[in-house]
Amino acid sequence: MSAADPSGMQRIVIGIKVHFVLNTVDGLRRVIFGLEKDTQGTTIKWTINFQLFERQKKTDPFGDAIVAVDVEVDTALNQKADKTAQSKKLTPPQSAHALGPAADDAKAANAGDISQDDANDTIQDTLNK
Amino acid sequence: MRLPSLALLLVVCPALAQDDTTALARDRTVVTAACPSGTDFEAAGYSIRDVRVQNPFEFLPWIGSAVRQARSQVSHLRGAPYKNQEVTAAENDVYNIVFLPDAPDERIIINLMVTSVENCSGKQLDLTFWMLSSQIAPVVSSTFESSVREETTPQSSAGADAVRNKLQIFPSAGYNRTDRLYAGGSAQYSGRFPLGNFRVEGVASTSMHKIDAALSGSHDGAGWLAHSQWELDYQSNSEPSLNSRLGQNLLRAQFSALSRGPAPLRFGASLEGGNLQSSSSAGVPMPVDTVGASGYGSLKLFLGTTGRWQKTDNSSLGKAMPFDTFAGSYGVELGSTTAGSSLSWVKHIADFANDLTLPFGDHRCIELESRLTAGFIQVRTVIPLAARFFGGNRFTPFIAGDDWIVSSQPFIRSIPANRLATTSEGLGGTRFVSFNSTVSLATWRFPLVPSEVTNNQDFRQQLSDAFDTIISTLDVGYRTKDKHYIAMVSNLPGVQSDLKALKEAVEISQTTATPQTASLYKQCLSPIGRATVRVNAALQNNGQPQYGEVSELLQGEPGQPPDPRANWLNKIHQACVNELNAQVQDATSAGAARDLDALHSRMETEFAAIDRTAAARQAKADMVYPKATLNTLLYQVNLFSLSPVLVFDVAHLGPANSDLGTRYAAGGGLRAALVSHVEFTLGYAANPKRLSNEGKGAMFFSIQLKNLF
Numbered sequence: 001m002s003a004a005d006p007s008g009m010q011r012i013v014i015g016i017k018v019h020f021v022l023n024t025v026d027g028l029r030r031v032i033f034g035l036e037k038d039t040q041g042t043t044i045k046w047t048i049n050f051q052l053f054e055r056q057k058k059t060d061p062f063g064d065a066i067v068a069v070d071v072e073v074d075t076a077l078n079q080k081a082d083k084t085a086q087s088k089k090l091t092p093p094q095s096a097h098a099l100g101p102a103a104d105d106a107k108a109a110n111a112g113d114i115s116q117d118d119a120n121d122t123i124q125d126t127l128n129k
Numbered sequence: 130m131r132l133p134s135l136a137l138l139l140v141v142c143p144a145l146a147q148d149d150t151t152a153l154a155r156d157r158t159v160v161t162a163a164c165p166s167g168t169d170f171e172a173a174g175y176s177i178r179d180v181r182v183q184n185p186f187e188f189l190p191w192i193g194s195a196v197r198q199a200r201s202q203v204s205h206l207r208g209a210p211y212k213n214q215e216v217t218a219a220e221n222d223v224y225n226i227v228f229l230p231d232a233p234d235e236r237i238i239i240n241l242m243v244t245s246v247e248n249c250s251g252k253q254l255d256l257t258f259w260m261l262s263s264q265i266a267p268v269v270s271s272t273f274e275s276s277v278r279e280e281t282t283p284q285s286s287a288g289a290d291a292v293r294n295k296l297q298i299f300p301s302a303g304y305n306r307t308d309r310l311y312a313g314g315s316a317q318y319s320g321r322f323p324l325g326n327f328r329v330e331g332v333a334s335t336s337m338h339k340i341d342a343a344l345s346g347s348h349d350g351a352g353w354l355a356h357s358q359w360e361l362d363y364q365s366n367s368e369p370s371l372n373s374r375l376g377q378n379l380l381r382a383q384f385s386a387l388s389r390g391p392a393p394l395r396f397g398a399s400l401e402g403g404n405l406q407s408s409s410s411a412g413v414p415m416p417v418d419t420v421g422a423s424g425y426g427s428l429k430l431f432l433g434t435t436g437r438w439q440k441t442d443n444s445s446l447g448k449a450m451p452f453d454t455f456a457g458s459y460g461v462e463l464g465s466t467t468a469g470s471s472l473s474w475v476k477h478i479a480d481f482a483n484d485l486t487l488p489f490g491d492h493r494c495i496e497l498e499s500r501l502t503a504g505f506i507q508v509r510t511v512i513p514l515a516a517r518f519f520g521g522n523r524f525t526p527f528i529a530g531d532d533w534i535v536s537s538q539p540f541i542r543s544i545p546a547n548r549l550a551t552t553s554e555g556l557g558g559t560r561f562v563s564f565n566s567t568v569s570l571a572t573w574r575f576p577l578v579p580s581e582v583t584n585n586q587d588f589r590q591q592l593s594d595a596f597d598t599i600i601s602t603l604d605v606g607y608r609t610k611d612k613h614y615i616a617m618v619s620n621l622p623g624v625q626s627d628l629k630a631l632k633e634a635v636e637i638s639q640t641t642a643t644p645q646t647a648s649l650y651k652q653c654l655s656p657i658g659r660a661t662v663r664v665n666a667a668l669q670n671n672g673q674p675q676y677g678e679v680s681e682l683l684q685g686e687p688g689q690p691p692d693p694r695a696n697w698l699n700k701i702h703q704a705c706v707n708e709l710n711a712q713v714q715d716a717t718s719a720g721a722a723r724d725l726d727a728l729h730s731r732m733e734t735e736f737a738a739i740d741r742t743a744a745a746r747q748a749k750a751d752m753v754y755p756k757a758t759l760n761t762l763l764y765q766v767n768l769f770s771l772s773p774v775l776v777f778d779v780a781h782l783g784p785a786n787s788d789l790g791t792r793y794a795a796g797g798g799l800r801a802a803l804v805s806h807v808e809f810t811l812g813y814a815a816n817p818k819r820l821s822n823e824g825k826g827a828m829f830f831s832i833q834l835k836n837l838f
Contacts, residue, residue, distance in 0.1 A: 011164070011245045011246070011247040011257070011581040012164040012166060012168075012245060012246050012247070013243055013244070013245045013581075013582075013585050013587060013588065014244050014245060014246060015216075015217070015220055015242075015243070015244035016241075016243050016244075016585075016587060016588055016591050017220075017224055017240070017241070017242040017243075018240070018241055018591050018592055018594075018595040019239070019240040019241075019595075020237065020238070020239055020240075020595055020596075020598075020599040021237070021238035021239075021240070021264075022237060022238075022599055022602060022603070023237075023238075029672060031602055031673070033595065033598055033599055033602060035591055035594060035595045035598070037587060038217060038220075039213075040213045040214075040217070041169035041170075041171060041172060041213055042167060042168075042169045048598075052674065067674070089593075089594035089595075089597035089598050089601070090597075090598040090601050090602075091601055092601040092602075092604045092605045092608070092741075092744075092745075093605075093677075093680060093685070093686055095598060095601040095602045095605060095673065096605045096673050096674075096676040096677035096680060097677045097680065097681075098677070099602070099605075099673045099677055100666070100667075100670065100674040100675065100680070100681075101663065101666070101677050101678060101681055102677075103674060104666045104670075104674070104678065125694055128692075128694065129680075129692065
């Protein structure tokens, strides 16, 4: 459950969103990484999301994300559940998997090339990397 | 003393009154009852008494309008029953509003949002959406000047004021005995590269005036030169000295640059020309090699380093950490009073500055600022009087602009501006040394970020995890620049064609499948299909996505057990060579598999050889300054603070005999800053060793109002 303010127990935090936008040095790619905690009643949901943007020239706008992946952190389904429950950080292989196979399969599912279940499996597999 | 105090009250009181809708309003929250932890507020039948949207930079007009838009979007929740889905939807609505001015060239943008409930009583609660957006320039935030700005103008450090095509106006006022009560301000219009920013600044009093108009621009690069900037400006000023006047009109073109690294190198040059004027002093003669007024031209060259030290590992996130910033600069001015290349004087300046911040408690800190400056002029023929050294309680920069500050005159707060001027040669010095120190203690403050947010354990952990993840993403990006990675991916087209050849061979062989071998063909073709998907995706991508795709083909990271859900090239070998072809002995398939195995082996070798340690180090280094800046914004910066200050200065202007020699300043004052509107320092420094024409000390007072529009 979300922790209350230890100083006064007045304010209860029910949702936290932390998003990082990272522009590559050449300015042609943008990665948005988000970590969100949401409280629905007494249920707490953690979501990790990635979005990738590309543009041809620095003067062009980024436009819509070319890939967007939401990884729902379901501790019961993941082999590294205990570790994940404590910490929602992604390792380099995990972040590469999220931006690569997970994002590509999400895109393929949207295009009807693979089933949504297969894409979800790949996305959920991010935390097992 | 009365006049400035009155002016201060007139300025600060309306400023405080205007601020009631933002930060100070949070203090008026009526504490009614604690919200029970672990409650499903929807199931418990709560309704929403009030809904708020807060942003610490709401005082900036463009962010204020975004906050008002957000408030309007969630106002329907006021008085409504608490519904989890509606609160989540409102949270997303607020989050999707763009609070930050668009700055696509910034490397790191960090958005934080905290949703909370409070004042739960009578089955009612208050709902608050708190939002902070910041865009931090990793290299520029490493400088001494940038770390000073984090506290005085955190909106700049957070990139919240990086607006384009808007006019910003900053009034200012101050008092010192030389200039008397002065007032003025600056106006700035920010455009896009290469046009840059246009700034006009003017202050005047009954005894002085200063006008400065500048066009400036900057560029962030990807190579070793991380940041460069240029400035073209016109300056005109006239100010009193000891019974005389000093003035100048100049046109200047300046370039400066900052390199990458833990202690970035910075360098620059400026070329200026104009005229320097002065009227003679009744009491102190003009030195023999000095002229009162003259046209002049000069070339300034400057070089230095700057840095910031702060512990920025995981333990630093979530609490204020001590930090130290430093700058060391050397500048030389080659000046001439005649047309052509003859050199009239050479001025050398060495300047060292250090700021040490020691936090204690919640948003409180002790700051120790110190600066040591020395100057020396070699007069070869003649020098205009205004080019000599004049000291006092006004800081005079050697370089134009705010991004690299080098003192060019002896600074001593017990003597009014330009009145430390008497030497054994006459008016104005040719050498000086000054040391300045200021100790301040934030005693009364109101944090920029509410303590409910910064004290929340989940928030700290989430922020730390997010930082680690973005470092991981950068880490992979650097791995893809490694020569072994580049060598590895050069095999991908070969793997693609070998997979195609193997698939064709297996499918031809499959036509002869028996019931005993049919399943073996399927088990062989399945990983071929999966591997082909990954190879095709890898060839269409680059950077981190490509790394992720290639990793699926291989056995995984060195030192880790092979990934049972991937490792597709190895699975192909197992299924097609060890199992299928052991049964069917198909020569074509065997040949294709051999070719694929050879490439697979090369790829595994190159993948294992990637220098992961170097990549991790580079990624971590990239985030050191953004991490430090964000930590300071969250855990150290105050929206309002009141700090007593102690000052101690020593200055020596020469050539001088023992009567003139070294002067001191010792005193104290009060520094107050309301980030949204105003900042002022008021104090008095005694002059314990003084000349007959000097006072017992001097009051120092300055006030800076923030952008009005």
